[in-house]
Amino acid sequence: MELDLLLTNARALTLDDSRPTAARIGVWQGRLVGFDEELDGLSARQTVDLDGAAVLPGFNDVHCHTTWFGLTLASVDVEALPGGMDAVYAALEQGARAAGEGEWVEATGFSQQDYDNAYPDIQVLDRITGGRPLFMRQVSGHAAIVNTKALEMAGMLEPGYTDPAGGKVVRDEHGRPTGLIEETAQQAVQDLIKPYSADTIVDCLDRATAQYAKEGITSIGEAGISGGWIGHSPIEVTAYMRALAQGRLRVRAQLMPSIYALHEVAANSADDFGLGLDLGVVTGFGDDDISIGPTKIFMDGAMSGETAAMHANYAGRDHPGYLQEDPEVLRRQTLDAYRSGWSVAVHAIGDLAVDEAVKNIGDAIDRYGRHAIPSRIEHAGMVSDAALAKLAHYGIAVTPQAAFADAIGDGMNRSLGDDRVRMLYRGKSFVDGGVMLAGSSDRPCADGNALRGIQAFVDRRTRSGGVFGVPEECISPLEAVRAYTCVAAEASGQLDSKGTLSAGKLADMVVLGADPTQVDPEAIRDIEVRATLRGGEFTHSAL
CATH class of the missing domain: 2.30.40.10 (Urease, subunit C, domain 1)
Structure with missing residues (x-):
């Protein structure tokens, strides 16, 4: 041999x-x-x-957005620009000049925390974009800033317009849109840009995974494809396959279809099949290169924008965030998908959302048994001790992003206040409690470098020099390495083929x-x- x-x-x-x-x-x-x-x-x-x-x-980043990351590499970057808001305006104006007449100006990486909690003035945006529509994503992905042209094109200035469920067009005290659109309200604007072509997505995957390779990343979980505001095309799987065939996909990819991509399938009544993709494709379909993972369900928004659903108001605020849908709708999505053979990856950040997600997944497991690929709580931003025990009992994995500590950790600490911060993006509690803690970045919402993510698990250092949450949640370097390797593989249902160096x-x-x-x-x-x-x-x- x-x-x-x-x-x-x-x-x-x-x-x-x-x-x-x-x-x-x-x-x-x-x-x-x-x-x-x-x-x-x-x-x-x-x-x-x-x-x-x-x-x-x-390294295995089990929750990232690779197509989106690839798009950001070709978009106007406004993340933490030196020079404040004037630098943001200058970058957008330059991007508008480079765009053709009527073309979209796309930008990414904006975080109000980087600019003294201020947002751009929509009147300035209108002036510098020269009549071109603007779509500027907030770094979390759960909000965006647009100009008046984009609002007009999306019908948001029409008489009688109402906000969609789970989203909001933010308005000033006079009822005028400020340009900030939250959560599901983004989709009306995005639908004017999408679907992206398969060739465009292949280019994105090429750019993104070239960077992954430089950072030691060999596997990813693409956290939401095809449908809803998180998807880029109904044929994203085709784009991934094309990228692989062309040698432009440098990682193994587990793809998570958005719950909005699933639909009723007219199977035989004896199959009791609820929601799925055509041909009956469910979690686990595929091979070592590209496979179908859990379906992605959104319970709530982001803590950085204070849209994550909490039991109590944010510190110093008069609101607790909100769920993306009626709780019963979210419950039915989970149960219908699970009984059809889907594992579920439920985006839940606030403690209310996490409690609802754990309850729904637990009920699904009690009714239909455990699947070979675990179900997960994506982000798991605020987890109570009671929820922690249920996660371990049901074998539910979690994907908290330690990388959030640097860019937005200080803001999250302030949003919660001293009495709740101990529950924030826990680490050691998961490890000691027997919960699968899988390494992930949520890239491009945070730094996706795996070694930086490992260090962030270890020191939880924020940009101000403080600690993200509490220091008791720091984990050891070995535990952090395991999160990005063998535990990531276990949480993806792939430990038999990756995660350790074994014959x-x-x-x-x-x-x-x-x-x-x-x-x-x-x-x-x-x-x-x-x-x-x-x-x-x-x-x-x-x-």
Whole structure:
């Protein structure tokens, strides 16, 4: 037997208890076939001396928005610009000049926290965009800023216009739109831009996954495709397949269709099939490269914009946020999808939303049993002790984003106040409570660099130097690495094929300048990614 690849002189952290470390790693036909003495006497077509570099399983970001991230790389970037709001206006004006007559000006990365909690003046936006419609996404994705032209095109200035369920066109004291549109209200504007072409999405995937490879990411969960405001085209799966065939998809992708993409399927009544995609495709369909994951359901909004649904008002405010739909509608979505074979990934941030989501998923499991791929709470921003116990009992995974700490952690701390902040984006409580804590970034809503995400789990440092939530929720470097590797694979229902360096598993690896569990935790984010391998093939190399 001749190996395809032999890595030598490595310091591998396998995360496999049966063989925790290794110095030599053998790859054949895209899979790991053995380590150290198991490779004695075998030759290889390619041998790479790693000169003592650390090797870990490839990082897995189980909740990100890759098409959206790719779009942002080609949009006007207004994130934390030095120079304040004037710099935002200047960037948008330059973008408008570059756009053709009547073309949309698309921008991304805006956060009012970066600009003294101020929003752009719609009259200034109208002037600098020169009659072109503007769509500027807030960094959370749960709100956007538009100009008057976009409001007109979306029918939001028509007499008798009413806000959609779960969304709002924000108005001033005189009833005039300010340009801020929240949650589901975005869809009316987005529908004027979408659907994007498959070629455009392929270009986005190419740009985005090239960056992923440089950061050691080999697997992702695309958190919402096809339908609703989170989707980009009803044929996004086709775009992913095309990107893979063209060699422009550098990661393995688990795709989560939006619940709004599911519909009633006229199956035989004996099948008791409620909601699905055509051909009866449900969670688990696909292969190692592209597969269908849980369906994405939105319970509420974002804490950064104070639209996440809480039991009590935000600190210093007269409102507690809101659910995206009537609670019974959300419950029916969960139960109908689950009984049809779908696992569910429920976006729930506020404690009210989390409680409702856990209750609904628990009821579905009680009625229909557990699925092979776990259901999940996406973000799990505010989790009470009672909800924590239920998550563990039902085997529900959580995907809190430690990366939120830097950009918006200070704002979230203020929104909750001292009495509730201990429940904010918990970490150690999940690990100690036996809950699957999967690493994720929500990119482009936050920094998607996996090593920075690992450090954020460890130190929870905010931009002001404070702590996101409470320091008791910090986890160890090893626990953080596990979140982005083996626990991420388990939460995706794929631990049999990835997540550890074990014989028979996919040869997805990251080669690092240092082992994140052995360096000063303050230095984790600065570790060099020397190479990334997907199926034993280099997607990035700086060796």
